[in-house]
Amino acid sequence: MKMRNELNNHLYIQKTNNADRLPYNVEQEQYANICSGDIEAVKRGFANIEQRISSRQLSDNPVRNILYHLVIAASAIAKACIDSGMGHDEAYTLADIYIRKADKCKTKEELLRLYKELQLDFTERIQEIRKQPVISLHIRKCIDYIYEHLQEELTVNALADYCGLNPSYLSRLFFKEIGIHMKQFFLNAKIDTAQNLLKYTAISYLDIAISLGFSSQSAFISAFKKITGTTPKKYRDKHYISNE
Numbered sequence: 001m002k003m004r005n006e007l008n009n010h011l012y013i014q015k016t017n018n019a020d021r022l023p024y025n026v027e028q029e030q031y032a033n034i035c036s037g038d039i040e041a042v043k044r045g046f047a048n049i050e051q052r053i054s055s056r057q058l059s060d061n062p063v064r065n066i067l068y069h070l071v072i073a074a075s076a077i078a079k080a081c082i083d084s085g086m087g088h089d090e091a092y093t094l095a096d097i098y099i100r101k102a103d104k105c106k107t108k109e110e111l112l113r114l115y116k117e118l119q120l121d122f123t124e125r126i127q128e129i130r131k132q133p134v135i136s137l138h139i140r141k142c143i144d145y146i147y148e149h150l151q152e153e154l155t156v157n158a159l160a161d162y163c164g165l166n167p168s169y170l171s172r173l174f175f176k177e178i179g180i181h182m183k184q185f186f187l188n189a190k191i192d193t194a195q196n197l198l199k200y201t202a203i204s205y206l207d208i209a210i211s212l213g214f215s216s217q218s219a220f221i222s223a224f225k226k227i228t229g230t231t232p233k234k235y236r237d238k239h240y241i242s243n244e
Contacts, residue, residue, distance in 0.1 A: 035084040037127030066111040070102045087144045135177045138163050151213045191227045198236040
């Protein structure tokens with residue numbers, strides 16, 4: 001009852017003060033632009049970003065108010081991008097990274113820059129996904145599962161069970177649409193993830209090897225060198241980007 005009274009009181013105050021709340025479709029249009037990979041349209045949407053934030057007060061503290069808006073938007077954008085073909089883990093992990101970065105921001109200006117960066121990052125990633133050859137729902141589901149279970153010893157039979165297809169048929173379909181055999185794709189996915197970890201984190205080579213399901217650090221180094229032509233150490237020395 002208390003919350004109902006408080007709600008009615010806030011609604012009355014907003015009405016009498018002619019609170020300028022942006023229409024629901026404005027925010028949804030920005031999400032649609034992100035999900036279509038339209039970078040220029042997303043940038044144009046930045047023009048009313050502060051109006052969108054001020055039209056819905058989530059905190060009396062101006063900095064926390066923007067922070068809460070960013071948190072809500074990050075989750076909503078991640079969900080929308082998943083529906084548009086982005087991997088579940090990639091979308092939510094990216095959103096989590098931005099939320100943690102936002103939690104360290106001290107000023108409104110920092111948060112607004114990060115808010116825009118968040119939207120552009122998702123937009124660019126969706127744009128890259130849309131540039132990729134169109135693949136079937138079964139193969140997209142299969143690829144998402146592979147990236148979400150890199151630490152496991154994946155087999156064609158396990159993936160076929162997950163996708164509800166015959167193993168032989170799935171193998172043929174995968175090769176037809178992706179152009180390489182599933183076993184090679186498993187390994188490529190592990191090395192692709194390893195490159196990101198080497199570039200953006202200081203995680204040890206042994207921990208990377210374990211997290212990606214390699215039997216040993218030496219097995220990881222051997223596989224990495226075979227695919228990239230260099231060792232994990234040389235790759236990190238050349239490409240490492242400190243989060244600081």
